[in-house]
Amino acid sequence: DTGVSQDPRHKITKRGQNVTFRCDPISEHNRLYWYRQTLGQGPEFLTYFQNEAQLEKSRLLSDRFSAERPKGSFSTLEIQRTEQGDSAMYLCASSPTGDGEKLFFGSGTQLSVL
Amino acid sequence: AQSVAQPEDQVNVAEGNPLTVKCTYSVSGNPYLFWYVQYPNRGLQFLLKYITGDNLVKGSYGFEAEFNKSQTSFHLKKPSALVSDSALYFCAVRDIGGKLIFGQGTELSVKP
Numbered sequence: 001d002t003g004v005s006q007d008p009r010h011k012i013t014k015r016g017q018n019v020t021f022r023c024d025p026i027s028e029h030n031r032l033y034w035y036r037q038t039l040g041q042g043p044e045f046l047t048y049f050q051n052e053a054q055l056e057k058s059r060l061l062s063d064r065f066s067a068e069r070p071k072g073s074f075s076t077l078e079i080q081r082t083e084q085g086d087s088a089m090y091l092c093a094s095s096p097t098g099d100g101e102k103l104f105f106g107s108g109t110q111l112s113v114l
Numbered sequence: 115a116q117s118v119a120q121p122e123d124q125v126n127v128a129e130g131n132p133l134t135v136k137c138t139y140s141v142s143g144n145p146y147l148f149w150y151v152q153y154p155n156r157g158l159q160f161l162l163k164y165i166t167g168d169n170l171v172k173g174s175y176g177f178e179a180e181f182n183k184s185q186t187s188f189h190l191k192k193p194s195a196l197v198s199d200s201a202l203y204f205c206a207v208r209d210i211g212g213k214l215i216f217g218q219g220t221e222l223s224v225k226p
Binding site for chain 1: 146148150155156157158159160163165204206208209210211212213214215216217218219
C-alpha cells in the first residue's frame with residue numbers, strides 16, 4: 001500500500017497525559033498537512049510542512065500542540081497535557097508541490113480524552 | 115479569506131434518482147475547488163476538482179460538478195444515485211500553501 005498511513009488508528013488517554021501521532025506520507029510528496037475533525041464538522045486545518053520546514057500554523061494550534069517533520073518524510077503531532085476538548089479525529093494528508101494538486105488523506109487517528 | 119459553504123446538512127434521495135449536493139464559494143482570485151467523500155471511520159477520498167477550463171468536471175464513481183462563476187457555486191451531481199453513495203460529502207477550496215479549506219459537510223442518504 002503506497003497511500004498515506006497514520007498510527008495509531010485509535011488512542012484513548014486520560015486528561016493531562018501527552019500523546020503523539022505519526023503520519024507517513026506518500027514518499028514523493030513534498031507537502032504534508034495536519035487537520036482535526038470533530039463529529040459532524042468539516043476538517044479544520046492545523047499546520048503544514050514543505051519538506052522539513054513548517055510553513056504555517058493555524059490559530060487552532062495552541063502551545064500544547066507541536067508538529068515535526070525532521071527529515072522531510074514522516075511527521076509527528078504531539079499534544080501535551082491533553083484536555084477533553086482535544087478529543088477528535090486527527091487527519092494527515094500529503095500532496096506534491098504545485099498549484100491545484102489534490103490532497104491524499106490517511107485514515108486518521110481517533111483520539112479520546114477521558 | 116477563502117471559504118466554502120454547504121447549505122444543506124443532509125440530502126435524502128431515492129435510489130436511481132438524480133442527486134445534487136450544493137456548495138457555494140467565496141474567494142479572492144480564481145478558485146480551485148474540490149469535492150471529497152468520507153465513509154464512516156475513514157479518511158477523505160478525492161472525487162473531483164475544478165482548476166480551469168470546462169465548467170462541467172467529471173470525477174470518480176460517476177460524479178460530476180458544475181462550476182458557475184456568476185452564482186459562485188460548485189454543485190456536485192450524479193444522474194442516478196446508488197445506495198452505496200450514502201456518505202458524508204465535503205466541498206473545499208484551495209488556500210495559500212496548497213491547503214484546503216473545507217465546508218461543514220453534507221450527509222447524503224440514498225434509500226432503496
